[in-house]
Amino acid sequence: MAFLKRSKSAPQGRRVPGLVASFLHVDAAVDAIRALRAKGYRNLVVYTPAPNHEIEEALEHRVSPVRLFTLIGGLTGCTAGFAMTIWMSYDWPLLVGGKPIAAIPPYVVIGFELTILMGALSTVAAVALFSVLMGKRGVPYDPRFSDDAIGIFVPTTTDQLGPIEQLLLSAGAAEVRHETA
Amino acid sequence: MAVVAQPHDPSDGHAITQTHAEVTRDVVATLGPPSRGYLLLLAAAVSLFLIGILTFLMLIKDGLGHAGYNPPIFWSVYITTFVFWVGIGHAGTLISAILFLFRSPWRTAVYRSTEAMTVFAVMTAGLFPIIHIGRQWIFYWLLPYPNQRYLWPNFKSPLIWDVFAISTYLTVSTTFLVFGLIPDVAAVRDKVSGWRKMIYSWSSVGWQGTDNQWRHYSRAYLYLAALATPLVLSVHSVVSWDFAVSIVPGWHGTIFAPYFVAGAIYSGIGMVLTLIIPLRRALKIEHMINSYHFDNLAKLTLLTGSILFYAYAMEYFVAWYSGNIFEQTTFYRRAFGPMWWAGWTMIICNAFVSQLLWFRKIRTNLTALFVISIFINIGMWFERYVIIVSSLSNDYIPWAWGQLNPTWADWGILAGSFGWFGMWFLLFAKTFPIVAIQEIKEMIPMPRRRGGHG
Numbered sequence: 001m002a003f004l005k006r007s008k009s010a011p012q013g014r015r016v017p018g019l020v021a022s023f024l025h026v027d028a029a030v031d032a033i034r035a036l037r038a039k040g041y042r043n044l045v046v047y048t049p050a051p052n053h054e055i056e057e058a059l060e061h062r063v064s065p066v067r068l069f070t071l072i073g074g075l076t077g078c079t080a081g082f083a084m085t086i087w088m089s090y091d092w093p094l095l096v097g098g099k100p101i102a103a104i105p106p107y108v109v110i111g112f113e114l115t116i117l118m119g120a121l122s123t124v125a126a127v128a129l130f131s132v133l134m135g136k137r138g139v140p141y142d143p144r145f146s147d148d149a150i151g152i153f154v155p156t157t158t159d160q161l162g163p164i165e166q167l168l169l170s171a172g173a174a175e176v177r178h179e180t181a
Numbered sequence: 182m183a184v185v186a187q188p189h190d191p192s193d194g195h196a197i198t199q200t201h202a203e204v205t206r207d208v209v210a211t212l213g214p215p216s217r218g219y220l221l222l223l224a225a226a227v228s229l230f231l232i233g234i235l236t237f238l239m240l241i242k243d244g245l246g247h248a249g250y251n252p253p254i255f256w257s258v259y260i261t262t263f264v265f266w267v268g269i270g271h272a273g274t275l276i277s278a279i280l281f282l283f284r285s286p287w288r289t290a291v292y293r294s295t296e297a298m299t300v301f302a303v304m305t306a307g308l309f310p311i312i313h314i315g316r317q318w319i320f321y322w323l324l325p326y327p328n329q330r331y332l333w334p335n336f337k338s339p340l341i342w343d344v345f346a347i348s349t350y351l352t353v354s355t356t357f358l359v360f361g362l363i364p365d366v367a368a369v370r371d372k373v374s375g376w377r378k379m380i381y382s383w384s385s386v387g388w389q390g391t392d393n394q395w396r397h398y399s400r401a402y403l404y405l406a407a408l409a410t411p412l413v414l415s416v417h418s419v420v421s422w423d424f425a426v427s428i429v430p431g432w433h434g435t436i437f438a439p440y441f442v443a444g445a446i447y448s449g450i451g452m453v454l455t456l457i458i459p460l461r462r463a464l465k466i467e468h469m470i471n472s473y474h475f476d477n478l479a480k481l482t483l484l485t486g487s488i489l490f491y492a493y494a495m496e497y498f499v500a501w502y503s504g505n506i507f508e509q510t511t512f513y514r515r516a517f518g519p520m521w522w523a524g525w526t527m528i529i530c531n532a533f534v535s536q537l538l539w540f541r542k543i544r545t546n547l548t549a550l551f552v553i554s555i556f557i558n559i560g561m562w563f564e565r566y567v568i569i570v571s572s573l574s575n576d577y578i579p580w581a582w583g584q585l586n587p588t589w590a591d592w593g594i595l596a597g598s599f600g601w602f603g604m605w606f607l608l609f610a611k612t613f614p615i616v617a618i619q620e621i622k623e624m625i626p627m628p629r630r631r632g633g634h635g
Contacts, residue, residue, distance in 0.1 A: 026627035046392040049201055049368070050622035051399045059392055064400040070408075088325060088333035109342040109419060113349040116412045120353045120405055124360060127401045131394040132387055141389050143371035146364070148201035150627070172630055 014138040017180055018155040019164050021173040022142065026054055028172030029150040033058040035167055036154060045139050047151035055150070066126045073122025074115045081111035140179045153179070199468075201622050208365075208614045209372045211464040215611055219463065226603035233597010236590055237312065245315045247590035253583055254573045256313075258591035262598055263309030264565040265448065266302045267347065267420055268441075271413055272449020273299025274354055275481075277361075278409035281402075287477045289624055290470050293365075293617045294460065294610075295453050296358045301605040302452070303351045305598050310343070312594060339422040346419040353412055357405050363388050364398070364619040417445040424568065431511040431572030434499065440492040444564060447485035447531065450478055451557025458551045460610060469616050472545040479544035482557070486535025493532050511575055519584060520571045527567050530560020 023029035029046070033055065036044060046055055085107040093101045145151045152173075154164055161178060168176050199207070215223075239247055249257060273295035280288040311320045323344045325334050334341045367388035370381035388394065421441035424432040434440070454475070461470045500512035515524040534556045543549045575582050609615070 024628060025630040027629045027631060044392075047390050048392070048395065049205075049390060050364075050619045051395045052623075052627065055392065056396070061392065061396050064397045066397050066400045067404065070401075070404040074408075084325065085336040089336065092331060092333050094335060094337075103337055106337045106342070109415075110336055110345050112411075112415060113342075113345040116408050116415075117349040117352060120356055120408050123401045123404050123408075124356055127360075127397045128386075130397045135387075135391070135393060139389070139391070146368040146371045146388075146390055147205045 015140070015179065016136070016138045016153075016155050017157065018140075018153055019161060019168065019176055020140045020142070020151060020153045020179050021168040021176045022144065023150040023152065023172060024148070024174050025172060026052060026150065029152060030054050030058045032152055032168055032171035032173065035171060036152075036164070039167070041154055041156070041164070043155055045136060045151075045153040045155075047141070047145035047149075047153075049146055049148060049150075052150075064130070066123060066130065069126035070119050070123045073125075074119030076122075077114035077116070077118025078111050080118070081114035082107055085110050140177075149174070197621065197625050199625065201625060201627070204618055204621050204625070205368055205372060207466065207469065208616050208618050209369055211466060211615060212369065212373075212611060212613075216463070219607065219611065223604065223607045226600045226607060229596050229600025230604055231597075231600070232593050233600055236593030236597060240312065240590060240594075241317060245313075247588060248594075249586045249588045249591050251583055251585060253576050253581055254570055254585045256569050256573060257585050258566075258587050258595060259309050259313040261562065261565040261569050262595050263306050263313070264420055264441075264569070265562045266306035266309070266598065266602070267350075268417060268445035268448040268561065268565075269302035269452045270299040270306065270350070270354065270449060271417055271442070271445035272453055273297075273302070274357075274409050274413040275446050275449070276453075277357060278406040278413065281406045282410060285477075286624060287474050289620045290616055291453065291457060291474050291478070292620070293358075293361065293613075294457055294615050295449075296354065296361065297606060297609045297613075297615070298449075298452060298456060299354045300351070300358050301602050301609070302449075303347065303354060304605065305602045307347055307351060308598070308601070309594075310347075339419065339426045342419045343423055346416045350412060350416045353405075353409055357409055360402065360405060361617060361620075362613055364390060365614040365617060368618045369614060414442055417442045424572075429572050430505070430507040430575075430577075431515070431568065434496060436492060436495055436499070440489070440496075443485045443488035443492065444531075444561060447482060447489055447535070448557060448561035450482045450485070451554045451561065454478060454482075454550050454554035455558060456606065458547050458554070460615070464610065464615060466616055469621070472547075475547060475550060476541070476544045479538045479550060482553075483535055483538040483544075486531060486538070486557075489535070490532040493528060507577055511572055514575055515567060515571050518571070518575070520567065520574070523563050523567050523571065527560055527563040530556045531564060534560065 021032065023032065033044065033046065037058075037060075044059070046059060048055060082104075086102040089102040095101065139153055139155075142149070142151060152168070154168075156164055165176050236247075248259065276288050277292040277296040277299075281292075311317050314320060323334065323341065334344075336342075363385060366381050367385035367390065370378060370385050373381060418438035418441065421437035425434055425437035427433060457470060458475075461467050497512055500508045503509070514520070518524075534553055537543050537549075537553065543553075570585050574584055
């Protein structure tokens with residue numbers, strides 16, 4: 001089961017030292033996460049091939065702040081849609097039979113479309129911001145984490161390696177690897 | 182431990198019996214070297230596209246006179262085909278976004294191919310208003326940008342709503358497709374080697390499937406689906422208002438928005454069936470897209486087809502009940518006028534053929550479904566042809582009536598649009614996972630050490 005190979009994705013010298021374990025059973029991985037968190041290791045990185053509720057619950061994450069960006073983007077789009085159409089109507093007035101120059105009902109369509117457009121784009125921008133730009137760098141990776149294995153990376157220093165390795169193996173890790181800086 | 186996924190019962194016919202590793206293996210296998218049949222299909226699509234390009238060059242050189250525009254019919258085959266392709270797109274977003282919010286388990290296996298179909302169909306549709314405007318090189322006049330004449334678009338016109346609706350739809354559905362692809366491209370990256378690994382690594386934008394990435398990703402996916410849901414309903418409503426806001430008899434119906442949305446989804450599922458029935462065999466994914474999915478797709482076709490049946494009946498009823506002679510004449514001539522053949526093609530292919538799907542035997546018979554899907558494609562193209570061309574052909578005074586004679590320029594662009602769409606879809610199917618790896622895996626419980634299953 002020697003599938004843990006060194007990742008080439010992180011450049012040399014910027015690697016975070018620690019232990020990386022792979023699990024083939026979800027309950028084993030959840031046990032390990034709970035045990036590590038009980039011992040005070042809270043900055044774990046857990047890799048899964050697909051989102052998994054049991055692991056999310058074990059990690060006790062707060063709700064992603066992406067939703068705030070969706071809201072702000074949507075409201076910006078809505079405001080921009082109405083502001084643009086109303087301002088442009090007055091900038092070059094089309095006078096039709098005493099009807100209002102800025103007519104709100106038709107502008108609802110533009111306001112609605114821009115709400116969706118800006119809401120969607122800012123949602124994706126938020127994911128890029130939180131997951132890529134602000135994501136942890138230099139953490140190890142293994143190709144099987146996108147296939148069928150769950151990975152747990154524990155950033156730690158050399159004097160703690162022994163007990164953590166024991167904990168991971170007793171929880172049911174298929175393999176544990178030392179990750180040096 | 183909180184909620185634990187129940188083990189699948191293999192006897193219920195649609196259980197996913199594969200493991201995570203088998204899902205990755207089978208989907209990555211679809212990206213192998215192309216077969217001869219695939220290359221022949223691609224060559225056919227590119228040839229059709231070239232016919233479209235040549236026709237378009239002739240239109241640029243000489244103008245729209247080549248197309249069969251003839252007073253009083255100045256919206257004809259191009260606008261018909263525009264509405265046809267926009268409609269095709271709607272089934273994809275229904276399946277990928279609306280059924281995601283409703284947590285329909287059967288959508289997972291087919292959603293990627295339908296979402297790709299959406300993007301390419303809207304890409305095709307977007308070309309048609311540009312072809313239709315005549316001086317194609319100044320299409321950007323549609324957009325509100327500061328210019329030396331201090332002019333702005335008239336935002337009270339449904340045509341400008343359409344510009345916003347279609348461009349938003351194209352952007353959001355492309356975003357949704359690309360966003361959904363990221364974890365799957367990462368899974369492919371970890372299975373291939375050489376130059377392919379380089380390209381997939383670059384495309385996966387550093388995806389590692391960490392808890393933090395999934396946390397933001399899953400939330401964002403939910404919000405994208407929630408935004409796409411009202412969008413898909415709005416887009417074809419806006420397209421219908423291109424017609425319904427005018428006062429042309431046969432166009433100004435208040436029923437138009439829901440009528441068009443139902444028709445769009447109906448036509449889109451028709452196209453989904455036409456595409457994935459051969460595709461699943463060519464890519465050897467019959468075990469992933471099986472009769473369970475087709476049965477559900479067919480039920481959706483039956484539902485939307487029945488809504489169309491009702492809408493057709495209601496159009497005729499309202500025309501009669503209105504007591505308006507222009508409205509009555511328009512609808513009489515749809516069934517018994519010079520274009521009776523188009524009117525009946527639409528009614529038979531859409532309202533009547535879809536009723537065959539009440540029978541489970543037909544819903545699960547792929548040959549029958551494929552044939553029905555071809556009828557749907559033809560019927561829905563003719564629906565738009567009938568609505569647009571036949572309504573314009575009989576104006577208020579018989580002196581101004583006229584008929585459309587489509588020319589080689591109309592058919593050339595129509596053929597080109599199928600080539601352009603087919604080319605993109607075929608290229609996509611061999612480049613990216615056509616079945617959503619990560620979403621299928623999410624539905625398969627992971628193995629456990631103690632108790633349960635594994």
